[in-house]
Amino acid sequence: MLTYKVPPEPARKRIALWRKLKGMGAVYLQNGVCLLPKTDDHTRQFKIIENEINKMAGESILLETTALDPAQQEKVIARFRADRDEQYKEFIGKCSDFEAEIAHETQVQHFTYAELEENDVDLKKLQSWLEKIARLDFYRANLATEAAERLKGCEALLDAYAQRVFQAHEKSCNEPHKSQ
Template structure:
């Protein structure tokens, strides 16, 4: 991160019932990578894509019966480093969860290798799992606009998964070639 961060701040009010509305807004903000400054006040580093998404969300909230929302740009006068830390901590949590899934993937490859379960079906299943991991990483990395520390380890985990799958594929090909 270079210099101070300008933030987009969405302050909103929606009825407490039905709770699915509140949960839906929370899920959408989480998918964008927003952090909550306090209840019903979420912040994102400003950029055109985030602004479009938050303007759309604001419009949806104001269409709800009893809903209201304001979208602001803000520069922190004090506590800006706390916002950046909170934003990066949220990304690091996502990277850690991702790294856990990478470890699960590697353990699965190890189990299949130990059992000599070298089939094309298993290879295809593992290939699909790796594609999902890559897609997940891309989503988290796209939200990581302030340089969270966990990115490097997550990237390494994904590379390890790719190498493990390549090795497993070689074993499947060898088993196929050696088959009568």
Template sequence: MKWIIFIYKVPPQPTKYRAYLWRELKKFGAIYLQDGVCLLPDSDDVHLFIGALGEKVREFGGQESTFLSSTFAAEKDQEMVDQFNLARTDEYNELIPAIERLHSYFEEEELWEFDDEQLRKIREEFQKLLKQFQAIEARDYFEAETGRKVRVRIDRLRKQLQSL
């Protein structure tokens, strides 16, 4: 398996630079091997992302290096995949309370009789949940099992909403 290792260092001040880089790397699903050293699976999308992020690091007055690695032993590859899956599982699990809350509307409301305002709020909440799910799914490089389970629950909610 091939991996992209992104190493960066930016000045300690202003701290907003570090926060920006951390947020962007998190959005793309990177895992940190140590401070300023991130790992992502090799893909064209990741190359484009890291290229743009490297420009930002230099713009912030920092330094960056990017390496392509294919030297991990099979067990080390699996360890890295497991770390990615664990990170995505944690993110998927954060969605479960919202899924359960939406599902409870259908259990509690007799015959699913919602007024227009309730229905609007439920649909807005579902769209927000769906957007969060899709963002996680986009960085779920190794298809964590929890993602499949959450997708089933979201699809069930979608069908319930469509039936109204």
């Protein structure tokens, strides 16, 4: 657990600190009190952050904590899962957008390499994003499986679209050219 207090100004430093902690997957119990599961990496990162807080003329305390009973521990784990589920929910929404884009391109028969490349870039962003979320999913959030399945669906959809692009390209290359 990290507890900290930093000066309100400059706000950008306080916000950067909050973003860094959230980016590590920390759960806030209240302002200035956050938790991460105890690992060597988290301990090292908390110590680095403690140093940054000191440079900001702030105060911090690092503690190793234990829940008093299983119900308290489950409350904390539920907070971690809820944070990840919010991220997974947003991810799943972006998968829906990706699927809609492929469906639209297929419907209008827009089978070009440029469109395939654009969609491939979008799929790589989805893959990278899911990897980031999964790295912070310390307690296997409820939507983890659904998110992974949706990504697999997007990958299969892009593969099918790519086949259509290749077929369209082969067809256009094999058509006799009309001369005037």
